[in-house]
Amino acid sequence: MKKYQTTFKVALLVFLFLLTFTPNKFVTLSAFLLLVVSLSLFIKDSRILKILSFFIFVYLWYLVTDCLLLIPSYILPSPVKVLHIIISQKDVIIPNLISTLKITFFGFTLSILFGVSLAFLMHLIRPIEDFIYPVAVISQSTPTIAIAPLIILWFGFGSLPKIGVVVWATFFPITVNTLVGLKSIDPDMVDVLKAIGAKTSDIFKFVVLPHTLTYILTGIEISSPYAILGTLTAEWMGTDIGMGLYIRRSFSSFELGQVFAGAVIIIGFSLITWGIAVSLRRRFTRYLGGEK
Amino acid sequence: MSKVEVREVSVYYEGFLAVDRVSFSLPQGKHLAIIGPSGCGKTTLLKAVAGLMPYEGEILRPEGPVGYMPQKGVLLPWFFVLKNLEIPLLIRGYSSKKAKERIYPLLEQFGLKGFENNYPKVLSGGMYQRASLLRTLLTDSKLLLLDEPFGAVDALNRRKLWLYLEEMRLKFYFSTIMVTHDVEEAVFLSDIVVIMHDYPGKVQEIVNVDIPHPRTIDTLKDQTFISTAEFVLSQIINENS
Incomplete structure (x- = not known):
């Protein structure tokens, strides 16, 4: 049956x-x-x-x-056409894509380092948290689209200002999550080790780091889709290479198919970044379910 | 110096006087239970004895590491059971290999064999507490401070664990100071019962339990046990009514 x-x-x-x-x-x-x-x-x-x-x-x-x-295809090009454009224009797309991915990688790595260090600093020195937190919130309320041209204007067309925009666009969720992690450490776990005579480095290694790692990875997971978008925004504002430029040029010449091709590629890589972040987080939180 | 002396100890917890001039003394190899209603400063006092909280007064206890077992045991969930047991040894400078050599023979006695390479999450309540107890024991401290060690365990397993702790005391020869709010547990597992009352936490009465060790399941029917438990209970009820 x-x-x-x-x-x-x-x-x-x-x-x-x-x-x-x-x-x-x-x-x-x-x-x-x-x-x-x-x-x-x-x-x-x-x-x-x-x-x-x-x-x-x-x-x-x-x-x-x-x-x-x-x-009609001048409003929405078909997926077949978009795929066709991607393949036929690969020689133009690849150098632009590599530049975008490089900026994204360096920007996001720096963002993780910056976001996590900032959270530790805020946790260890209370006045820093009181001072920095509102500023950080303001920074997140400022539209990237408004701040990116200013950063480009101040620091020029090089890689550094673009990396700066990526950090700007992604550090906050990482900082907030790390801070939540640091604040939720079970004091009893620390007490057990302290009573034995553990050094600060032992407590960091056995309790602080493993506990906070989950939260850091969750922050990275939340931020990851914004990393590539940050690069794109910066490139949109002014650059000589990158997917942002490719999309902008295509748009100016009404090549809607190319705009979509660019968008599809960006979506693809955003998904890959996010996928890596999710699998990392899952890998390090298996203990929550007791699974080996 | 291997006994514990607590003299006129006061502890402030978040600005409030939580423990007010408490004194007791515990001879070497004896066991003490602190009992009283919730919020009478039992845990705070235990933490002060462990050296985890600032206090006024004088506390004399053996030098070196202290085995402190907080409520619910708190094994580190991100490490395997074995790694959890290694930690008190690693902190004191053992290599991981040496630590394992010491732990393996003990796993069977503590009913943890076969579970060492699992996360604590998969352990049953009783196993979890035994693992916590073994970790506390591996501090090699002759003084174990236990905060409601069996509070999270169901009533049936709890009695098994009493007998178990009693057996381990004979084997490893350590003293315990335990906090509990179970009268039977306090009397069964100790030679001295310190009854505290609350706001602020003060010693109301110190009761000696004259029952020889090792205590067994029959101790529960022992006339001395029953009358001591009744006396302790009446003291607690009188104070709080």
Whole structure:
């Protein structure tokens, strides 16, 4: 019985999928909706659904552009066209991309170092927390888009001001999370070690660092999508190379396909950065579930 | 110098007088329990004895590391059980290899064999407390300060752990000062019961328990045990009514 059920489900899905290729807009979109609903009902594993949602999104994009011609390509280029542009323009894109990724990497690394050190400083010296915290909040309330041109204006077109913008855009969640971690250390754990005669370095190694690491990694996870966006904003404001420049130039010459190509690449790398951050955090928090 | 003397000790906790001129003395190899209602400064007093809090007055205790076991045991959740047990040795300059050599033979006695390479999260309540107790013991301090060591354990396992602690005392010869609010636990596990009352924490009465060690499950039916426990309870109830 169960076997037949599976066969039926697969058949239904295939049928709905094929139905989306009919030239009738109403039938196609209804079939698409039914397909999404049945997929979400049939598949119980939420991880598979999450991955599927990405493909469904791209498929819908394909349907409304190339298939049904609902949206003209000068408003929304189709995914096939975007892919085509990425491949045909790879010689232009790659140097720009490398520059962007470099800035992002150095900026984000510096941001982590800065964010974590700032939190430790704030935790150890109370007046510093009182002074810095409001300033840090103000810094986060200032739109990057407003501060980036100023930083470029003050410090020129080199890499350094762009790295500065990335730090500006990403350090705060790291600092706040690290601070929360430092404040939530169980004093009993420290007391046990102190009673034995532990040095400050022992307490740091055995309690402070392992406890705070989880929080630092959560901060990194939250900030990670903003790292590449920070670079992009800086590049948008003024630079001679980078994906920000590529997208801006494409936009100025109404090459919407290239704008989308740039955007898709950026989204891809943002997801990769975020994925690395998430897997790192999971790796170091397995003990919470007792899992080895 | 291996006994404990607490003379006229006062401790302030966050600006309030939490412990007010408390005195008691514990001879070598004997066991003491501090009992009283919540908020009478028991934990604060224990921390002062452990040297973890500033105090007024005089506390004499053996030099060197102190085995302090806080409420709920607090093993470090990010390390395996084995690493948790190594820590008191590592802090005192043991190499990891030497530390393991000392720990392995003890694992069986403490019912932890097979669980050493797991995170503390997977241990049952009783095992968790035994692991905490072993970690405290591995400080090699002859004075163990236990803050409600079995408070988080259910009533059945709690009695098993009493007998267990009693057995370990014979093997490893250490003194304990324990904080509890369980009258039976206090009387069963100690030679001296210090009854405290609250606001601020003061000694109300010191009761001696004249029952020889090792105490067993039959001790619970012993006439001296029953009458001492009743006396302690009546003292606590009288004060608070």
